[in-house]
Amino acid sequence: MHRPALLLALVLLASPARAEEPETPPEFYTFGDPAAPSPGRPSPGKPTPGLLLMGGGKRDRSALQWFFAHAGRGHVVIISASYGKDMGEEFFRTPDGPASVEVIVFHARSQSADPAILRKLARADAVFIAGGDQARYVRFWQGTEVARLLDAHVVSGKPLGGTSAGLAVLGEALYGAMDGNSITSPEALADPLGPGVTIERDFLHLVRLAGIITDSHFTQRDRLGRLFAFVAKAQALTGKPITGIGIDEDAALMVEADGTARLASPHRDGAAWIVDGSALRLSPQGAPLTANSVTVTLANAASTVHLPSARVENPAAIRRYEVRAGKLLLKP
Structure with a gap:
């Protein structure tokens, strides 16, 4: 054996085997006593069905109180994969809030x-x-017992909510951002079949959000164009009609058991944007989206939205857009 090879072999024999990095354990935070009502709070009642669709940003207090009322002001569990402690404290400190809040932060799929x-x-x-x-x-929960329990939770008549990324995963189809990026409207419209438009399916199965894909931070991040692309690609993948629902920051759509929903927002122009996908058809991969007349209905606090049909009573506005070679244009 040559001297360099001999030295390398000796070094390898003398070095201990490198251990795999240990998995970061899940984080748990508790506010109040999950086993009993907190002092000074009403005794928990029976939960009632409801979905809270929050668009990110600040959480509207009236929407949170609606959610906690549907929880019977009982025990709320927040799940996350990055943070949540501050949210748990916020929930617990909200007037007429829950008796207790537990936060679970996942760091690996195995924890599901x-x-x-x-x-x-x-x-x-x-x-x-x-x-x-x-x-x-998607990576931690899809196809796991956590996803099954979320479906069962809703079927049993208990409320479920989500904000921002937590909103994104509630629909029948969802934008997973699986490439590690958050695609912009111009990028998505330029190639809706491209690898950056990562549409996932078969995650949650909520009856009131059947045939729906959601998006958040809507007006603030100029996301109408990308929702068009999401709807178009989701329809191509599922072979069925898909409706897009975008929620503005600080706004929330509160969905009752019968599917009627109303918007809460601290801003006069806060809205939910309902995208009718019937006019959205895909071009071949690599080609920009083109559409002649796409109807978008805006719902505000005076509107009533019916889900999953997405019919809107008393809309704030009805707009029609065309997409010409990947450019979004408001029609007169």
């Missing part, structure tokens, strides 16, 4: 089989999905 975590989810009166990175939610 943790019996202690699953017990906490199973006994929750309400579950809320925090913002962050929806790609982690």
Whole structure:
């Protein structure tokens, strides 16, 4: 054996095997007593069905109080894959808030089989999905017992909510941001079939959000164009009509058991944007989106939205757009 090779072999034999990096354990934060009402708070009542679709940004207090009322002001569990402690404290400190809040922050897919975590989810009166990175939610929860429990939670008549990334994962189809980026409207319109428009399916199965894909931070981040692209690609993948719903920052759509929904927002121009996908058809991969007349209905606090049909009573506005070679244009 040559001297360099001999030295290398000796070094390898003398070096201990490199251990794999240990998995970051899940984080748990608790506010109040999950086993009993907190002092000075009303005794928890029976939860009632509801979905809270929040567009990111600040959480509207009236929408949170609606959610906590549907939770019977009982025990709320917040799930996340990046943060949540501050949100847990915010929820617990909200007037007429829940008796207790537990926060679970996941750091690996394997934790979705943790019996202690699953017990906490199973006994929750309400579950809320925090913002962050929806790609982690897809990777950690899709096809796991966590996803099954979320479906079962809603079927059992308990409320479920989500904000920002937590909103993104609630629809029948979802934008997963699986490439680690958050695609912009111009990029998505330029190639809706491209690898950057990462549409996922078969995550949650909520009856009131069947045939729907959602988006958040809507007006503030100019996301109408990308929602057009999401709807078009989701229709191509599912072979069925898809409606897009975009929620502005600080706004929330509160969905009752019968599917009627109304908007809460601290801003006069806060809105939910309903995109009718019937006029959206895809061009070949690499080609920009083109559409002649796409109807977009805006719902505000005076409107009533019916889900999953997405019919809007008393809309704030009805607009029609065309997409010409990947450019979004408002029609007169």
